[in-house]
Amino acid sequence: MNGAPDRKNSDKYRAIIEAAIEVFAEHGYHNARVVKIARAAGVAEGTVYLYFRNKEDLLVSAFREKMETFTGEVAGRLAEPGGAAEKLRRLVDMHLAGLGADFTLALFFQIHLRQPEEAVHDGIAGPLARYARLIEGVVEEGMASGEFLPGLNKKLVRQMIFGAIDEVVSNWVHARGKYSLPGQAGAVSAFLLRGLAGTR
Amino acid sequence: MNGAPDRKNSDKYRAIIEAAIEVFAEHGYHNARVVKIARAAGVAEGTVYLYFRNKEDLLVSAFREKMETFTGEVAGRLAEPGGAAEKLRRLVDMHLAGLGADFTLALFFQIHLRQPEEAVHDGIAGPLARYARLIEGVVEEGMASGEFLPGLNKKLVRQMIFGAIDEVVSNWVHARGKYSLPGQAGAVSAFLLRGLAGTR
Amino acid sequence: MNGAPDRKNSDKYRAIIEAAIEVFAEHGYHNARVVKIARAAGVAEGTVYLYFRNKEDLLVSAFREKMETFTGEVAGRLAEPGGAAEKLRRLVDMHLAGLGADFTLALFFQIHLRQPEEAVHDGIAGPLARYARLIEGVVEEGMASGEFLPGLNKKLVRQMIFGAIDEVVSNWVHARGKYSLPGQAGAVSAFLLRGLAGTR
Amino acid sequence: MNGAPDRKNSDKYRAIIEAAIEVFAEHGYHNARVVKIARAAGVAEGTVYLYFRNKEDLLVSAFREKMETFTGEVAGRLAEPGGAAEKLRRLVDMHLAGLGADFTLALFFQIHLRQPEEAVHDGIAGPLARYARLIEGVVEEGMASGEFLPGLNKKLVRQMIFGAIDEVVSNWVHARGKYSLPGQAGAVSAFLLRGLAGTR
DNA sequence: GATGAATGAGTTTTCATTCAT
DNA sequence: CATGAATGAAAACTCATTCAT
Missing domain, CATH: 1.10.10.60 (Homeodomain-like)
Structure with missing residues (x-):
């Protein structure tokens, strides 16, 4: 560009x-x-x-660069065989591991990226939407296979999944990375999977 | 005085x-x-x-003012009789109804409040923590009563609950309020309650 | 404004x-x-x-302010009774006396005002055109009264009159005001009047 | 070499x-x-x-290059036989034809060259002075031959001649070359010659 | 000679905050 | 209490010029 x-x-x-x-x-x-x-x-x-082009472009480019790499890796792992539940676990693991291993990157993503500038939002929307679609794909797959409850609102559920993980990362960042973020992955996945499947 | x-x-x-x-x-x-x-x-x-005192103080004061009112109202409703699941539903309803009825307020809360300034964070932390404790209280109550799964990580679960609701609001704001936010309350509560209790 | x-x-x-x-x-x-x-x-x-508004506006405003005052004074003197030749002499006198008495103002007018910026040109055009019309008025008057040659190209003659005076001022400015500018008025008027009337 | x-x-x-x-x-x-x-x-x-050497040198060099060519051509034509009046007509013709045939060059000369930078002025002064001397030469010649009025202030008259022509060119440039510049030559020469000789 | 990536000094303009009235 | 004119620090961005290749 x-x-x-x-x-x-x-x-x-x-x-x-x-x-x-x-x-x-x-x-x-x-x-x-x-x-x-x-x-x-x-x-x-x-x-x-x-x-x-300018400072804004720098922000957006930095985000896209990192986000696209991450989304690509997640997409790769989700393409490997496995059930929807297993795939959700992979996604949560990668999300928490990826940011848990790089505090600065996590800080960049969680705290500082949410700028009201139009251009910032526009530049960020694409990569974020790609990640969102990845999550929605897992939800769809689970509903189709019967692993997840039928009749879930795919978009809404995706928002809640992302929001839940995202907030867990944010809290870790606010705690200045004092504990292991990947260590939360099991409990996070379990909660989300119960929400999706209902079984305990 | x-x-x-x-x-x-x-x-x-x-x-x-x-x-x-x-x-x-x-x-x-x-x-x-x-x-x-x-x-x-x-x-x-x-x-x-x-x-x-200054612009920052104005931001923080505006937030505290609104947040304290809201937290107070929620606390009041949660003090009324009812099981933990019922209380969580009330909380979700109020959260979505409160912001869903005031787009400007939602915009203020979701998009623009997350500033990296130290003083902003410090001034906001208190009211947010009070709301967090409210959610944790419901979780505790549910675990104690057997409504929710035992052994949940109270703090982590609170983060996920808040994150899920918060992200639903954010998406509504980004969609410029084009649909009914309170209309999502049922699905949100159901998802969260499954996550907490595991039953379908 | x-x-x-x-x-x-x-x-x-x-x-x-x-x-x-x-x-x-x-x-x-x-x-x-x-x-x-x-x-x-x-x-x-x-x-x-x-x-x-900005630096450009400052330039333009300064010019207009001074130019309008000057044009107003000239217009006043030209409204007083007298033949066209006499009026041209007044105009030349005032032009040379006005700038000859204020070296800084002359410097500002002659050397530094001719900027290619669109807005500068636009802001300056009006006041300059008003002065141009004053000169053209004298030329017309002289042609009508028979003092000046018939059939002169009013606009072209105005340009030459203004250009001649203007260049005399410019040279005085480049000479750093070392001689009397109003002292040139007689010779300037005489040259221009010959050009207009043809008599010696 | x-x-x-x-x-x-x-x-x-x-x-x-x-x-x-x-x-x-x-x-x-x-x-x-x-x-x-x-x-x-x-x-x-x-x-x-x-x-x-630098941008300034580029400006000055471009000007000198063009100006020297032009002055040389004018000098050549003025060396050819003819009276002073005839020579002034040649000079006016060449000035208006030279710039009237190259709008970009005229734009360069009229509008944008007058920079207050010391070095620009210094570099431009020489070539301009040579042209000035050419005009003064014609004036002298005319006074000597009796074609022009005796006792004219040679320098002052040169300024007025140059200023008049120059302003005619400037107006043509500001009009974006919408009419024929050489077409003005006759009227310009006539006006100037009346100013110099007084006869109609 | 020729290149063009890299440099970093330089300037307009904005806007939170103050304070004389 | 209230005002709003005045302040001046601060920072993104540009672009003439250099120099390693």
């Missing part, structure tokens, strides 16, 4: 993205200074603007 | 709070202009600073 | 205009710093923006 | 000059981007700096 097509593979592009995630995570979007991101990436301020 | 308590009951204090919620909801915290809040409240800019 | 209607009569409005003319004259539009104008006017930087 | 003279005859030198005139004409000096000039010339940004 920015400049030459292979810019995205340059070392500087990646360095700036990583630096941005750190600085956004530490200060939040509005209090993050572009010059600080540049310094953290080891480049000059102007260089940031060779790779990104 | 000193000045402070009186001040909070003055018409201007209330007018500024309401104006702030509107403007914060429309523009987000960082893009909300104090002068716009003042005008919406029908006062001069300087007057805002007679009632609030 | 800016803020309250009576802002234009405030002391600060006038002080900023005068300071702007000085700083624009010294540095040119693009090299003039708003902070320097503010300091020269004895106000804070932000105050400039209470009275003017 | 050293490097410099060769450089001025290189294709790239010429290409950059032509590109600069176009871009300066379109955007003005301060809004002209070096990268745009480079691209228009079909070279890299850095290459511009192999041929010109």
